[in-house]
Amino acid sequence: MSLSDTERQTIEGIVAGYWGKPTKLLQCLREVQQEFHHVPREAMALIADGLDVPPGQVQSVTEFYTFLSTEPRGRYDILISDSITDHMLGSRELAGYLCERLGVKPGEIRSDGLVSVDYTSCTGMSDQGPAGLVNGYAITRLDRSRIDRIVALVNGNAPLSQWPREFFTVEDNIRKGGLLLDGQFNPGSALKWTLMRGLDSTFAEIEKSGLRGRGGAGFSTSWKWRFCYEGPEEDAFCPVDKRQQIQRFVICNADEGEPGTFKDRVLLQSYPHLVFEGMTMCAALVGARQGFVYLRGEYLHQYQHLLKVLDERRRLGLLGSNILGREGFDFDIDIHLGAGAYICGEESALIESLEGKRGIPRNRPPYPVTHGYLGQPTVVNNVETFAAAAKIALYGGVWFAGQGTEKSKGSKILSICGDCTRPGIYEYPFGTEIAEILKDCGAEDAFGIQMGGPSGTFVSNREFSRRLAFEDLPTGGSFMVFNSTRDVIDIARNFTHFFAHESCGFCTPCRVGTMLLKNMLDKVWAGHGTAGDLRALTAISQLVKTTSHCGLGQTAANPILTTLNRYPELYQSRLKAVSFEPGFDLDAALAPARQLTGRDDAYAHLEQEGP
């Protein structure tokens, strides 16, 4: 397919906006995708030339991110969120209904090119699902009547701007506040305190607060900021004035991809000043001049809103040059959109993505804090961490550390979803018992929860006295509730499929292992597993866990291992009595032979049941 002159000009126009900036490759590709519903091969050459990257890199980046494609998608590209909590709300049946009404198969494009439907990883709307994306924009609370109306709008070729606004309504659902969510925040107030108190004293407050990273791993925030300020070891002995010239970066990780979590979306929607102020304050402390928010592609609907807030902050003198009139306090923030890759939540993969590359986690050391974006010292913190830092600047470290446990100070915002009557956002002091949280959200008949999303832990109803804390049950925010009607193996299977889909493919154990786990678990789930399969499943799980390159692979087998450990009898009950069952369906393998010979009678099939 050859581009027309107008199409060529459109692409050239898009490319011109990113001219000579290889780091903007992903942003450029997003625009081309939005315009053409794919990235045409001819466009790749134009982009490669314009942004000064090899043509292979343009293709490899396009093929890495789920929201980009080399083959055309529909002019209406509908993606249905495939998180377990969407499943529980009937998303799969609805997707089936949608496909049937539209006359299209999942993963395919309708022959007239108008529409395509597919599944996508959790879109961060678990408290208002079943959810999805239409041309990148979030749609919530899908049901049959909404699907009927969507089908009519698509077939009638109605532009998205004419679709009912309520389809795109995203609620905050804040149910319980705390240190971060309660109280008014006046833009600029934390920065004023920071400057008034002095940078060293403010840093001391952060230290005193005991704040640890809210993304899940829980690294000490004050240490991270100090390491960034100090920079790489090789610069340690350079004169102080040179240290001030080192280029440093502050990155807000808003690639909230862990299925079941959505609290960063709410913070960015309703507390954006708090988050940006935390970033600006961090910039003052570490000496950075440029910041980025890495916003997951699924939150495209927030992009314009955030740009407006940034503009407002520039007008208020809270971003830009000489912030709050302080000579030399220069800092600004750019928003970089992701394009559907869970791995980019890993900080070094996020940085790679920010540089316009595939999101492959780097080898460490060196760590991003000394060799991050463009090889410079970089702080990468979660949205909630920056929000907490701003509040600490305002109210002090003692105020913050007054809540929580010895090793987990302060509060944690949870995204609660699944089998409960009041899903939404809850803020709790660290140390709160799971049982109390379940009572608050109206989870009557909880059989278990998934703490921290698929990469976290399954907690059974025998363990509800355990506590929310780094030293007991840490979480980035995801808190999924399951009642006794749910099937543990279904849940583990959903998570295992998720990891196989999201593995970046860099290292062997994760690239091949997650796919093996997916196939093996499918076999057990379908009732074809044997005792040998469970042994193999355990062995491969251990291998993937212990030899993978990054956190994704190291946690990808957790759903299987934690459920196998707690409910071996549920797995056992799915097994066949034979000791070996082939890994593939022998009868299905004969399908091409049947097709070639035009036969489909009983003798053309193998007997399916074993002895």
Add this chain to the structure above:
Amino acid sequence: MNLHTIVIDGQKIPFRDGQTIMEAATAAGIYIPHLCHNPEFKPHGSCKLCTVKVNGRNGAACTFHAAIGQEVQNNTEELNAARRSITEMLFVAGNHICPYCEKSGDCQLQAMGYFLGMMGTQLSYFYSQHDLDASHPDVLLDRDRCILCELCVRASRDVDGKNVFTLSGRGFGTRLIVNSSSGLLKDSSIEATDKAVDVCPVGALLVKRKGFQRPIGERVYDQREIDEVSLEYDQAIMGGDHG
């Protein structure tokens, strides 16, 4: 130059600041299995064959920096079993045709299988489909046999200065692509004499019309095991003083 020591399998090994465990081990004549590592290129750490236990925690020896106080386990039953499984994974993920592969006997994947005592595999084969690129007059790219080690990517970029290859896609769908307008080798600047072709540890990049010049039985790993060959090669590259 500071000289310190680490302990590998009970043996004291000297290392220099900045050296990886792999480099220190190689210099000391200790073999740590590897496929994606080659001392001529920047350490990569993707195949994970070189996984060792450092003070009880797993790490890839090729990217893990040696440091004072490290107790490293390398040649243990547990680690070799893990390496055997990883090798099996590479076999089932691709379509490796050892009995009639031109590289048989010179192939590091095959040699690794023998070295680790792999007698077959219980894992299910994926039988995945990959495009073959036979467009170039002198060089063949068979993605069925590619293990995604990125040695050709690094060699072409860093030694040949041509940047012919890159990895594309994601997860299990990751594949080697050619950096040319058509995506085909014939439109790239690759030549049969390129380092990128020579460095391929398997039969993914082959020079045409050379496959059976040396008869089977007389090939590198027909004569010697991979540990011996690999150590000799890596030490030669690292230079006289091995480091």
